[in-house]
Amino acid sequence: MNTLSVQINDHLHYIGVNDRDTRLFENLWPLEHGVSYNSYLLTGKKTALLDTVKITKVDTFVEKIQEVLGDRPLDYLVVHHMEPDHSGSVRTIKQLYPDVTIIGNKRTADFLNNFYEITDGIQIVEDGETLDLGDQKLTFYTTPMVHWPESMVSFEETTGTLFSQDAFGGFGALNGPIFDDEINWEFYAQETVRYYSNIVGKFSKQVQAALKKLGGLDIKMICPVHGPIWRDNPGKIVDLYDRLSRYESEEGVVIVYGTMYGNTEVMAETIARTLAEEGIKNIIVHDVSKTHNSYILTDIWQYRGLILGSCTYNNYLFPYMHNLLNVIKMNRLQNHILGMFGSFSWSGGALKALQEFGDTCEYDVIQTTAEAKGAAKQEDLEACRQIGKEMAAKLKALRTE
DSSP: OOOEEEEEETTTTEOOOOOOSSSEEEEEEOTOEEEEEEEEEEEEESEEEOOOOOGHHHHHHHHHHHHHHHTTOOOOOEEESSSHHTTTTHHHHHHTTTTOOEOHHHHHHHHHHHHOOOOOSSOOOOOOOOEEEOEEEEEEEEOOOSSSSSSSSEEETTTTEEOOOTTTTTHHHHHHHHBBSSHHHHHHHHHHHHHIIIIGGHHHHHHHHHHHHHHHSOSEEESSSOBBBBBSHHHHHHHHHHHHTTOOEEEEEEEEEEEEOOOOHHHHHHHHHHHHTTOOOOEEETTTTSSSSSHHHHHHHHHHEEEEEEEEETTTEOHHHHHHHHHHTTTTOOSSEEEEEEEEEOOOOOOHHHHHHHSSSSSSEEHHHHEEEEEOOOHHHHHOOOOOOHHHHHHHGGGGG
16 A cells, blocks of 8 residues: 655655644644644664554554555654654554664653653764764754654754754645645645744743754755655745744734724724834734734734724723733743733722733833723723834834944
8 A cells, every 4th residue: 555655865755744634733723734744764774653642543544654664663663852743653663673772861751651651762862973874873852842852853864864853843734745846835834833932932042042053954854743855945835934033023913902892892993003003014913813813923923013902891901911911921021012901890909910011021011001991982092093103113223223
């Protein structure tokens, strides 16, 4: 049976699988376009399987391995990252190939025991250590907290191939094309940013450390465990991760509001129109109860301006807005300009909570706020216009820096 493994070069095959069934990645983040779990098989003098796949896709995965290996034994299983969407089939592989040696670091060994009660047949490698496969060599580099503590990458010097685990990955199933020169990047670009901002972004400091650590390697191809393989222009995905992990953002504003009956929405619309009149072109408006936080966070990561507005709900924030603030705090977003507004019916609380959030962030906070009692009056809308003007002025001042 031809299971559609893809030969990358003389000694390397792609044996990954697509997941279009799982609705939420990590049971949190929507997978509207699915996701790939990438795995690779080296078939030189020694054979080495580089990561496995989620256990729900193990049947197709095993067929691909057997298609490539035939009667050959599997000498090594390299575990770069222990999250179960990549290690979920380790136990199956060990059952099928009982003599396989599992390669990992000390932290990997702990996870193998804790998740799968595997304690034997493990070879521990240190940072910078090389595994000799006969005609190829894999050198390992630890990349702790990108994005788990045991995370590591490996580099095959002969072909200049970096096996990068979750780093340089992205959401989106690989619908036929698997290489960067085959895909429609406009589609995958947004899903890659959404993947970074939601999964890896909170560890941006560690990403920068990893980029520096790997900076001296002559990388000709990057094989991540999610998303396309970068064989034509690996520098493109490295540059994107570099920009995202340095919190670089474009000129633009994300307005996020929470409303029950539309009064807070009117204030958001007023701010948005003012921004447009002031010459700001990239303006995105989200109703926090309609759009999943993963998409909102993606937009916030990309644009410098952030304006948050909430109606008061039980003397506090609208619940969906409260959840969004927790996500923003968890991801440690930096380098933003923040504006705030709110509304209430008889007793305030939302604007105060937003201001307390602003006090905890190292953002450039706009002085003017707006808070309407009931429907926004003329003076409230004028305050909203002032928020828009101040945000636009701050953004335009950055154009000359």
